[in-house]
Amino acid sequence: MAEVKYVFVTGGVTSSLGKGIVSASLAKLLQSRGYSVTIQKLDPYINIDPGTLNPYEHGECYVTLDGAETDLDLGHYERFLNVPTSQANSVTTGKIYQTVINKERKGDYLGKTVQVIPHITDEIKKRIKQLGQSNKFDIILTEIGGTVGDIESLPYIESVRQLKWELGYQNCIVVHLTLVPFLSATGESKTKPTQHSVKELLETGIQPDVLVLRTEKPLNTDIKRKVALFCNVEENAVIESVDVSTIYEVPMKMLEQGLDKAVVKKLALPVKHEPDLSEWRAFLDKLKNPKHSVTVGIVGKYVELPDAYKSIIESFVHAGAANECEIEIKYIHSEEINESNTASVLQGLNGILVAPGFGSRGIEGKILAARYARENNIPFLGICLGMQCAVIEFARNVLNFEGADSTEINHKTKYPVIDIMEEQKSVINSGGTMRLGGYKCIITKGSKAYEAYGTTEIVERHRHRYEFNNKYLDDFRRHGMDPVGINPESGLVEIIELTGHKWFAGVQFHPEYSSTALNPHPLFVSFVKACTV
Ligand code: GLN
Secondary structure: OOOOEEEEEEEOOOOOOOHHHHHHHHHHHHHHOOOOEEEEEEEOOOOOOHHHOOHHHHOOOEEOOOOOEEOOHHHHHHHHHOOOOOHHHEEEHHHHHHHHHHHHHHOOOOOOOOOHHHHHHHHHHHHHHHHHOOOOOOEEEEEEOOOOOOHHHHHHHHHHHHHHHHHOOOOEEEEEEEEOOEEOOOOEEOOHHHHHHHHHHHHOOOOOOEEEEEEOOOOOHHHHHHHHHHHOOOHHHEEEEEOOOOHHHHHHHHHHHOHHHHHHHHOOOOOOOOOOOHHHHHHHHHHHOOOEEEEEEEEEOOOOOHHHHHHHHHHHHHHHHHOOEEEEEEEEEHHHOOOOOHHHHHOOOOEEEEOOOOOOOOHHHHHHHHHHHHHOOOOEEEEOHHHHHHHHHHHHHOOOOOOOEEOOOOOOOOOEEEEEOHHHOOOOOOOOOOEEEEEEEEEOOOOHHHHHHOOOEEEEEEEEOEEEOHHHHHHHHHOOEEEEEEOOOOOOEEEEEEOOOOOEEEEOOOHHHHOOOOOOOHHHHHHHHHHHO
């Protein structure tokens, strides 16, 4: 295999410029030129992973097939590239320090003083190069979290500087993303923040190779030329990234601007072929020209921050395109649903999704939403806690198990229809200890799930501690709630369906993590289809 090339994406001026989307878009373009690409995220926080973070802090926690709890940007990477990421794609300062400190305790540093440079930077570089040494990729794209100038991202920036020197300037480039604000008072786009941000990067010893300028309004050539001149970057390597209506449009905009061309040239990559984005274009075409429209309610307790449900929302985008259907999402706060207002809050919805979650806040509203969907024959998808709520609801109102509950909510319940998994009982630490990542599930033929997947064996990603209590399996089965998906090793119930209902499924796993633009998740596709009829 030819030499692996490294692309680093840094951000300046402000956070939230969409570095993840720009990284994913660039990677998509390089992939469409026939290179094999992966994207890694380096996050400067001290948490080992975002698994212990409240979604209000950091949005959704995304889970990889091999069980890493990661930043939601990894979801974008998979949704754009259609290639799974892994533990190695997600690095945090916490992980770096943990490794270095463990080595120090073992005596691996042979009496040396352990310091940020070289020990922390060496560990960072090792994690970056590890992906390159896997022999699977031509290009490793590494997104550096945070903004240039932050104290906490300094060791990462210094590692990039060293890598550029060690690996050679043609093998290692930096794409810097900044903001060009538009001042409506004067009607001008201003380049000064970008100039300052590049200066800040230069102070750390890094000359960016490519600049991507986020802007509300299209920029004229004069502005781009000015940025090129003052930031020491070739003119064709100054790319504008103007606001678009959907993130899936960004690769096309970057293509028009020649971002891929500039990167291929800087890396001296042999040109394989021109970008082939025919499937991507077909997806966009369907997305932008829907033939019908439906309204789906997402019932959850973090609805004030839609980033907490990022993968679910994107799964609806993919499934909507697959069904040529526009999906309007109505966010419903589960704490605002009660016995007397359920019908008025949920009326008019074509489908109801009850979201995953932890703890008791808002749980009764989720249970009421599941009841409403069951009784009114409204398509329903319950994910993880959402599935558990559907089970609790069925136990209480159909099986007449008064006070049935999950032991997560009420550990004294007489009917623990959802109970803690045996192997979880001895767990003490909260970080990284759930049942995480891909597990098999065998699906019953004739079920809606089988119809959707078209196969009896699937692997789906998980993130939970509680499970369906198999002690009650027969009660549920006899009354019409069918366990149609089971883990073959443990017997754990993975999917439940309601017989005689239009479309009602609860899944213990997270289908949303594996839906991509070109590979929409079968369950979401089937759920949306049911919402349209
Ligand atoms: N709190 C539930 C459990 O741990 C559900 C988790 C989830 O929705 N991800 O089993």
